[in-house]
Amino acid sequence: MNHILRIIGIAARNKWWMIGAYTSMIGALIAYIMLPRYFGEAIDNIFEAVETGEYDQGAIVSIIMIILGLSIIRGLLSFFQTYLGEALSQYVSYDIRNAFYNHVQHQSFGFHDRNHTGNLMSRAITDTENIRMFINMGLVRGPYFLALFVAVAIILLRMDWQLGLVSISFMPIVIIYSGVIRIKMRKIWLIVQEKMAEMSTVVQENFTGVRVVKAFASEAYEEQKFEVKNREVSENYIKAEKMRATSMSFMLFTFLVAMGLILWFGGNRVIDGKLSQGELAQFIFYVQILQMPVRMSGWLVNAYARAASAGERMFEILDAESPVQEKPNAVNMKRAKGHVQFKDVD
Numbered sequence: 001m002n003h004i005l006r007i008i009g010i011a012a013r014n015k016w017w018m019i020g021a022y023t024s025m026i027g028a029l030i031a032y033i034m035l036p037r038y039f040g041e042a043i044d045n046i047f048e049a050v051e052t053g054e055y056d057q058g059a060i061v062s063i064i065m066i067i068l069g070l071s072i073i074r075g076l077l078s079f080f081q082t083y084l085g086e087a088l089s090q091y092v093s094y095d096i097r098n099a100f101y102n103h104v105q106h107q108s109f110g111f112h113d114r115n116h117t118g119n120l121m122s123r124a125i126t127d128t129e130n131i132r133m134f135i136n137m138g139l140v141r142g143p144y145f146l147a148l149f150v151a152v153a154i155i156l157l158r159m160d161w162q163l164g165l166v167s168i169s170f171m172p173i174v175i176i177y178s179g180v181i182r183i184k185m186r187k188i189w190l191i192v193q194e195k196m197a198e199m200s201t202v203v204q205e206n207f208t209g210v211r212v213v214k215a216f217a218s219e220a221y222e223e224q225k226f227e228v229k230n231r232e233v234s235e236n237y238i239k240a241e242k243m244r245a246t247s248m249s250f251m252l253f254t255f256l257v258a259m260g261l262i263l264w265f266g267g268n269r270v271i272d273g274k275l276s277q278g279e280l281a282q283f284i285f286y287v288q289i290l291q292m293p294v295r296m297s298g299w300l301v302n303a304y305a306r307a308a309s310a311g312e313r314m315f316e317i318l319d320a321e322s323p324v325q326e327k328p329n330a331v332n333m334k335r336a337k338g339h340v341q342f343k344d345v346d
Contacts, residue, residue, distance in 0.1 A: 003307075003308055003311030003312050003315055004134075004304070004307060004308055004311060006311065006315060007092070007131055007134065007135070007139075007307060007311050008139060010092055010095055010096065011088060011092050011135055011139055013095065014088055014091045014092065017084055017087055017088040017091065018088055018140075020080070020084045021080075021081055021084035021085045021088055021140050022140075022143070024077045024078075024080040024081040024084060025077075025081045025140070025141075025143065025144045025147075026147075027073070027077040028073075028074050028077035028078045028081055028144075029144060029147055029148055029151065031070045031071075031073045031074035031077065032070075032074050032148070032289065033148070033151050033152060033155065033286075033289065034070055035067060035070050035071070035074075035285070036281075036282045036285035036286050036289070037282060038063050038066050038067050038070070039067065039278075039281060039282065039285055040276075040278035040279055040281050040282035040285070041063055041278060042060060042063045042064070042067075042278070043277055043278040043281045044276050044277065044278030044279075045059055045060055045063070045278075046060075047276075047277050047278070081140070081141075081144070084140075085135075085136050085140035085141065086136055088135060088136070088139075088140065089132045089133070089135035089136040089140075090132065092131065092132065092135050093128050093129070093131060093132040093135075096128050096131060096314065097124060097128050099318060100123065100124050100128070100314065100317060100318060101124065103317065103318055103320075104120060104317065106322060107320065107322045108322045108323055110323065111320065111322065115317075116197075116201040116204070116205070117201070117204050117205075117208075118197065118198075118199075118200035118201030118202065118203060118204035118205065119197040119198070119200065119201050120317070121200050121204065122193070122196050122197035122200040122201075123197065123313050123314055123317060126193060126196055126197075126310075127193060127310035127311075127313050127314050128310075128314070130189075130193075130306040130307055130309075130310035131307050131310050131311060131314065133303050133306065133307070134303045134304065134306065134307030134310075137299060137300065137303040138300055138303045138304050138307065141296070141300075142300050145292065145293035145296050145297070145300065146293065148289065148290075148292065148293050149171070149290060149293040149294075152286050152289050152290050153167075153168045153171075153290070155286060156168065156283065156286055156287075159279060159282065159283065160269070160274075160275065160279075160283070162265075163262065163265055163266055163269065163275075163283060166258065166261050166262060166265055167258060167262055167283065167286075167287055167290065168258075168290075169258065169261075170254040170255065170257065170258045171294075173254060174250075174251050174254055174294060174297065177247070177250060177251075178247065178251075178297055178301050181243060181244075181246075181247045181301055182301045182304060182305055184243060185240060185243055185244065185301065185302060185305035185306075186304075186305040186308050186309055187309075188236060188239055188240045188243065188305075189240060189305050189306045189308075189309040189310075190309035190312065190313075191236050192233065192236045192237055192240060192309075193309055193310060193313055194313075195229065195232045195233045195236055196233055197313075198229050198232075199226070199229040199230060199232075199233055202222075202225055202226050202229050203226065206222050206226070240302075244299075244301075244302050247301065251294050251297060252291075252294075254294075255287075255290075255291050255294050258287065259284075259287055262283060262284065262287055263284075266280045266283055266284075267280070
């Protein structure tokens with residue numbers, strides 16, 4: 001968790017991009033959760049027209065215009081949310097790459113002896129990309145999905161608390177399951193990133209020393225060594241994706257069960273006259289919206305797990321202190337100028 005907080009702290013340096021992304025997120029959220037209400041009103045008006053034979057065209061047109069306006073507003077604000085979130089993630093990865101590169105530049109020779117070049121390259125590229133994905137998917141879009149779930153849950157409970165409880169009854173199961181999966185996936189992604197670093201080291205050493213490899217006819221040996229590392233990376237990637245796919249499938253299953261219960265109980269309440277057809281339609285629309293944070297929670301857990309392991313590896317290097325330290329009040333040496341002269345050389 002500490003690594004995630006440090007990543008968020010780096011993102012907070014670009015506060016205006018973050019504020020813009022969250023402001024757009026709030027506006028898009030409000031527009032989105034208002035839409036089902038007007039869809040429900042339109043359905044009620046249509047049923048009333050069918051039953052009474054009186055058709056209020058003006059009311060239907062007004063509702064359609066409101067739905068169209070809300071859709072346009074949501075579309076524009078979603079664009080800004082996506083754009084600003086991606087910009088924020090790029091600035092964070094830019095800052096981390098610069099800090100990593102500058103820190104490594106000032107480390108001692110012993111540090112570079114202990115850390116292979118391929119390992120450092122993997123952290124600078126792969127781990128930074130995992131952190132960037134977390135900023136965009138987890139830090140920016142995560143609160144959106146959480147707020148969407150809370151807002152929709154409150155609306156459902158206010159409309160009909162009994163049917164609302166049925167709608168959100170599956171969420172505690174999903175939350176507990178997601179927490180267990182997150183812990184397991186964090187360990188797997190840490191292994192994946194370590195194996196990726198080892199593979200990068202093999203590639204870097206092979207390409208750098210290709211003349212030596214060819215001189216000793218060691219191509220087959222090097223290919224076998226790379227094949228072993230490549231297989232380890234692939235197997236761990238498959239294991240991580242299998243866990244993520246299992247998580248998403250479980251969440252969708254619980255959602256479909258909840259949808260079936262809503263249709264059963266909600267249909268009976270419409271028959272009993274406790275709900276109108278439009279209100280039941282609103283429930284179904286809201287539960288469809290509720291599906292989004294449930295469906296995306298698997299991606300969020302995945303992004304969080306990858307960022308946690310990437311942050312651990314990245315800050316391990318950034319926190320490493322060089323044994324070679326400048327003395328207090330050391331004089332800065334300007335760029336040296338001069339020439340080399342040979343005298344009486346034989």
